[in-house]
Amino acid sequence: MVPGAEVARVVVAFEDDAADLAVLHQHGLIDAQIDPAVFSARCLNGLFEQGPDVWRTIRRALQELLASPQGLPRGGLVARSSLDMLLPVAIGDFVDGYGGLHHATNMGRILRPDSPALLPNWRHLAYHGRAGTVVRSGSGIVRPRGQIVVDGAPSFEPTRRLDMELEVGCVVGVGSELGVPVDIEDVADHVFGLVLVNDWSARDIQAFEYQPLGPFLGKSFATSISSWVVSLDALEPYLVPGLVATQDPPPSPYLRSALPAVPDLHLEVLLQTRAMVSAGTPALVISRVEFAEAMYWSMAQQVAHATANGAGTRPGDLFGSGTASGADARRQAGSFMELTWDGTRPLELPNGERRCFLEDGDTLVMQGWCGSEDNGVPMVSFGDVIGSIVPARQN
Amino acid sequence: MVPGAEVARVVVAFEDDAADLAVLHQHGLIDAQIDPAVFSARCLNGLFEQGPDVWRTIRRALQELLASPQGLPRGGLVARSSLDMLLPVAIGDFVDGYGGLHHATNMGRILRPDSPALLPNWRHLAYHGRAGTVVRSGSGIVRPRGQIVVDGAPSFEPTRRLDMELEVGCVVGVGSELGVPVDIEDVADHVFGLVLVNDWSARDIQAFEYQPLGPFLGKSFATSISSWVVSLDALEPYLVPGLVATQDPPPSPYLRSALPAVPDLHLEVLLQTRAMVSAGTPALVISRVEFAEAMYWSMAQQVAHATANGAGTRPGDLFGSGTASGADARRQAGSFMELTWDGTRPLELPNGERRCFLEDGDTLVMQGWCGSEDNGVPMVSFGDVIGSIVPARQN
Numbered sequence: 200m201v202p203g204a205e206v207a208r209v210v211v212a213f214e215d216d217a218a219d220l221a222v223l224h225q226h227g228l229i230d231a232q233i234d235p236a237v238f239s240a241r242c243l244n245g246l247f248e249q250g251p252d253v254w255r256t257i258r259r260a261l262q263e264l265l266a267s268p269q270g271l272p273r274g275g276l277v278a279r280s281s282l283d284m285l286l287p288v289a290i291g292d293f294v295d296g297y298g299g300l301h302h303a304t305n306m307g308r309i310l311r312p313d314s315p316a317l318l319p320n321w322r323h324l325a326y327h328g329r330a331g332t333v334v335r336s337g338s339g340i341v342r343p344r345g346q347i348v349v350d351g352a353p354s355f356e357p358t359r360r361l362d363m364e365l366e367v368g369c370v371v372g373v374g375s376e377l378g379v380p381v382d383i384e385d386v387a388d389h390v391f392g393l394v395l396v397n398d399w400s401a402r403d404i405q406a407f408e409y410q411p412l413g414p415f416l417g418k419s420f421a422t423s424i425s426s427w428v429v430s431l432d433a434l435e436p437y438l439v440p441g442l443v444a445t446q447d448p449p450p451s452p453y454l455r456s457a458l459p460a461v462p463d464l465h466l467e468v469l470l471q472t473r474a475m476v477s478a479g480t481p482a483l484v485i486s487r488v489e490f491a492e493a494m495y496w497s498m499a500q501q502v503a504h505a506t507a508n509g510a511g512t513r514p515g516d517l518f519g520s521g522t523a524s525g526a527d528a529r530r531q532a533g534s535f536m537e538l539t540w541d542g543t544r545p546l547e548l549p550n551g552e553r554r555c556f557l558e559d560g561d562t563l564v565m566q567g568w569c570g571s572e573d574n575g576v577p578m579v580s581f582g583d584v585i586g587s588i589v590p591a592r593q594n
Numbered sequence: 595m596v597p598g599a600e601v602a603r604v605v606v607a608f609e610d611d612a613a614d615l616a617v618l619h620q621h622g623l624i625d626a627q628i629d630p631a632v633f634s635a636r637c638l639n640g641l642f643e644q645g646p647d648v649w650r651t652i653r654r655a656l657q658e659l660l661a662s663p664q665g666l667p668r669g670g671l672v673a674r675s676s677l678d679m680l681l682p683v684a685i686g687d688f689v690d691g692y693g694g695l696h697h698a699t700n701m702g703r704i705l706r707p708d709s710p711a712l713l714p715n716w717r718h719l720a721y722h723g724r725a726g727t728v729v730r731s732g733s734g735i736v737r738p739r740g741q742i743v744v745d746g747a748p749s750f751e752p753t754r755r756l757d758m759e760l761e762v763g764c765v766v767g768v769g770s771e772l773g774v775p776v777d778i779e780d781v782a783d784h785v786f787g788l789v790l791v792n793d794w795s796a797r798d799i800q801a802f803e804y805q806p807l808g809p810f811l812g813k814s815f816a817t818s819i820s821s822w823v824v825s826l827d828a829l830e831p832y833l834v835p836g837l838v839a840t841q842d843p844p845p846s847p848y849l850r851s852a853l854p855a856v857p858d859l860h861l862e863v864l865l866q867t868r869a870m871v872s873a874g875t876p877a878l879v880i881s882r883v884e885f886a887e888a889m890y891w892s893m894a895q896q897v898a899h900a901t902a903n904g905a906g907t908r909p910g911d912l913f914g915s916g917t918a919s920g921a922d923a924r925r926q927a928g929s930f931m932e933l934t935w936d937g938t939r940p941l942e943l944p945n946g947e948r949r950c951f952l953e954d955g956d957t958l959v960m961q962g963w964c965g966s967e968d969n970g971v972p973m974v975s976f977g978d979v980i981g982s983i984v985p986a987r988q989n
Contacts, residue, residue, distance in 0.1 A: 291725065292724050292725050294724075297807060318805065318806070324803065324806075324807050326722070327722035327723060327810065327814070329687050329722055329905055330725065331769075331906055331907065331908045331911065332772060332905050334772065344902060344904070345902060345903050355847075355848065355902070378984075380987075404903065408719065409806060410806070411713070411804060412809065413804075413806065413809070414807065415720050415721055415722070415900075416900070416902065416903040416905070419900075420905055451741075505811070507739060507750070508739060508799065508811040508812075508814060509815045510811070510814045511726055513726045516726065592904070
């Protein structure tokens, strides 16, 4: 919400400010053909339906306005810090992948120490998550209850192994028809842009339930996404071949693409415990992950794979990358499972606290950006994904 | 769509006719407080949002009108055969359960012959399906392609084991808050009614992919539902304890309910091959299932279970029962996997054709009803779920 505005607005971030598209449209600075309701809306789905040509027209108009001497009209630019951000997308389906090489290897080693780390089919894995429990950054995360095994017997109680999953999500802007797979070279005609994702996970609930139908209650209690969606157009200068270029064996023909595969995206996870808040200690970086070195499968490959059976897509569908982890599980992992190796090597915090998994009152912040101010490459920042753990409800 | 009407209408079935709620509302015969847009809509979600009191007010008003000497006004009643039916619900999330005792036992025996048929956790299983590929009865089902194992190696090609799954779905009318589980005794305040469901499945794609993240591309290509939703109020006279009453061991406290658990619903699956259509042979009943004797878990238990971790629900969420099969797999099963025991005992059709799984041009019809005309109990019919298999696309 823009301060003083009675309805929600579609805004575009520019440094510390945000351009209010509803105001610019009122001033005739954006294509008058577009229905003004697209810009005075609680989510971006109306904008998605306009299609890539309109998205690019708006982007060009904004770039010209921001570069012009007179700048934007009064009220057209507001401070980002003054905004009350909403869930940016009405989510259709939420598909979560498993495309991180190091993450899948680590999880295989932890959960199946006597077998090869990667199952023969791991290169083709994804599952459906719960779209209705995708929440905006800043939402409190209530510790879920579920069936967990305690002293050898199942017991229904609050999870003891509440974890994060650091992911990048891609948001579908233009849907595709049921029965017609999306060709991998056409994915950019359908995807609007990327968000950061924290797919909260309860490892003990998940462990009890995941055979043979996959994760369910261990995941479906909440998934947080950033309130800002970074458009594919804005990311184009940062696309690199990454780990995807090393795929061996070569993927099936429907998964082969000549395009650079992933954004050169730097990710960080920060933790601030309740004690750190009380002491005025800022959040501490507990993990740094290079997304392009984490993902064995690209987002385009995931969309092509998820529709290879003819599944249609809709505006607002969210595809998660799967957890992004680097080669060093201790410093570069997207989950506490990996950072603490199944809880066997607790994180030692400077104030003397230890963490195997998340505790009530802990706040996690995920951040991401492309480019670097140091060497003159303009930066594109992703919105933060912030979530604090709220104690389980008393039943 | 009602013939001659320019917009879609919400209609209520009454024997061979349907009452047009938009017309009745125009004539002042339904509570004038309700927004007329609720009744001139392409789906029932607007009606859902009115809540159970309004649903019951409308039901009572209709019952009085149909019983009154003057009956309904001109145009208020149209022949059901003249209607062009739509997908009745804008689906939120699609959760599919696994609550059928005989089905789970059969599948365990077929897929894991050397282990106990039921895994220790089977009583707590469900997974998320793809909401965007739920289609209305009558939609053609394109044979999906996927990774299947051929001569020991994965190959991307059309499924050779295309199957049905006979299920009953419950549709959420009033959502529930994120973080707050739905109490089992309150499920009827959230569920609007039931539909029949055919959760089409490609068994070879599913077999390759389902470990460890569960079914994905083997299921997500299409799920058909009936175009009519039978309200819980209409089903109340037919609720029985059923197999649910035999649960042993007793379920966890959050899954215990004093209410009768399941509708005494008779289900049939009919098959008509292309050759039968050419010869003018009507569809043949290939399976009969008593729903109340098939389901070990009730729908209310499934909703309570799926929200036990605090997952919220939204109007239009669909919960599938899981495949409904009776004790005799050869005559009472909800899947070809069971009817033909993994394709080892083909169905022998009277015209000499054989079926292990579905072939192109086959049409399946699922039907269901409560009550019986024979012994004077009024019947409540579910809408049919019809689907014909369309050949795979040429890639």
